[in-house]
Amino acid sequence: MTIKLGLIGGGVMGEALLSRLIDRGIYQPSEVMVSEPQPTRQNYLRQTYNVNVNTDNCVVFTESREVVLLAVKPQVFSAIAQELADVLTTKISPLVISILAGVSLSQLESAFPELPVIRAMPNTPATVGEGITALCLGAYTNGKHHKLAQQVFSAVGQVVDVSEMLMDAVTGLSGSGPAYVALMVESLADGGVAAGLPRGLANQLAVQTVLGTAKLLQEHKIHPGELKDRVTSPGGTTIAGIAQLERAGFRSALIEAVKASALRSQELGQ
Numbered sequence: 545m546t547i548k549l550g551l552i553g554g555g556v557m558g559e560a561l562l563s564r565l566i567d568r569g570i571y572q573p574s575e576v577m578v579s580e581p582q583p584t585r586q587n588y589l590r591q592t593y594n595v596n597v598n599t600d601n602c603v604v605f606t607e608s609r610e611v612v613l614l615a616v617k618p619q620v621f622s623a624i625a626q627e628l629a630d631v632l633t634t635k636i637s638p639l640v641i642s643i644l645a646g647v648s649l650s651q652l653e654s655a656f657p658e659l660p661v662i663r664a665m666p667n668t669p670a671t672v673g674e675g676i677t678a679l680c681l682g683a684y685t686n687g688k689h690h691k692l693a694q695q696v697f698s699a700v701g702q703v704v705d706v707s708e709m710l711m712d713a714v715t716g717l718s719g720s721g722p723a724y725v726a727l728m729v730e731s732l733a734d735g736g737v738a739a740g741l742p743r744g745l746a747n748q749l750a751v752q753t754v755l756g757t758a759k760l761l762q763e764h765k766i767h768p769g770e771l772k773d774r775v776t777s778p779g780g781t782t783i784a785g786i787a788q789l790e791r792a793g794f795r796s797a798l799i800e801a802v803k804a805s806a807l808r809s810q811e812l813g814q
């Protein structure tokens with residue numbers, strides 16, 4: 545069977561994309577080849593997804609007919625680029641999609657000269673099909689490549705096209721955001737426990753509150769400030785909580801977190 549998708553780096557995000565792409569039938573397991581350095585991880589991916597696994601990134605690259613997805617840490621990028629340099633050809637090349645934080649289109653295009661490359665930033669809710677991915681296209685891509693990338697990432701959630709100058713900010717918000725939301729859910733549950741709730745119930749209340757609020761904002765397209773006002777009864781419980789959040793600098797903490805993450809993304813690309 546022809547390999548259509550090559551995945552270089554089957555870690556957290558690589559696996560999130562892989563599992564969903566196979567689950568949705570976008571790729572058959574036999575059409576996928578993954579490269580991973582650790583034997584335990586190789587066995588896990590082979591056994592769990594029935595995909596082809598290899599340790600040689602060059603084999604994965606040359607065997608892949610449609611897409612090669614780079615999902616290694618940004619710190620490994622230059623080593624991978626050096627490894628692949630000898631097998632690159634402009635005659636037949638897969639579309640290269642990088643999900644590496646910070647690594648720019650110009651760095652990708654120096655590593656893959658004259659080849660179609662796309663820089664993408666997905667996020668971990670991709671695992672359950674509720675991700676959001678921002679795409680920006682390299683100079684050697686065409687409409688077919690764009691469509692292919694949209695097909696891959698729409699299998700894991702929403703897809704938006706952005707200009708590259710926004711990619712670090714996207715990384716700071718939606719790329720890193722699931723961690724901030726998870727921290728908030730954990731803290732809400734801790735608050736519930738502090739107020740006397742059993743842990744399991746506190747977790748359930750916290751998760752469903754975040755999920756339901758996000759759904760309400762999305763489906764009714766209302767401004768978050770308006771929803772806040774709807775919850776906040778005069779002289780009631782919510783305004784007492786909000787006053788405390790404002791004293792603790794809650795908004796500012798989140799703003800600064802997104803800015804710090806965007807800055808770190810910029811640094812990783814240097």
Ligand SMILES: NC(=O)c1ccc[n+]([C@@H]2O[C@H](COP(=O)([O-])OP(=O)(O)OC[C@H]3O[C@@H](n4cnc5c(N)ncnc54)[C@H](OP(=O)(O)O)[C@@H]3O)[C@@H](O)[C@H]2O)c1
Pocket residue numbers: 552553554555556557558579580581582585601615616617618620624643644645665666667668719
């Ligand atoms: N996690 C997220 O939420 C998220 C979201 C958007 C984008 N990203 C981006 O996705 C990339 C991967 O992040 P991650 O969180 O999935 O990291 P990760 O779990 O560490 O995954 C990277 C994988 O690549 C493997 N690897 C290391 N060197 C390799 C090599 N030379 N050839 C092939 N595979 C190699 C690693 O194996 P070892 O562990 O054995 O080194 C690991 O399994 C990063 O560039 C990150 O910026 C992540």
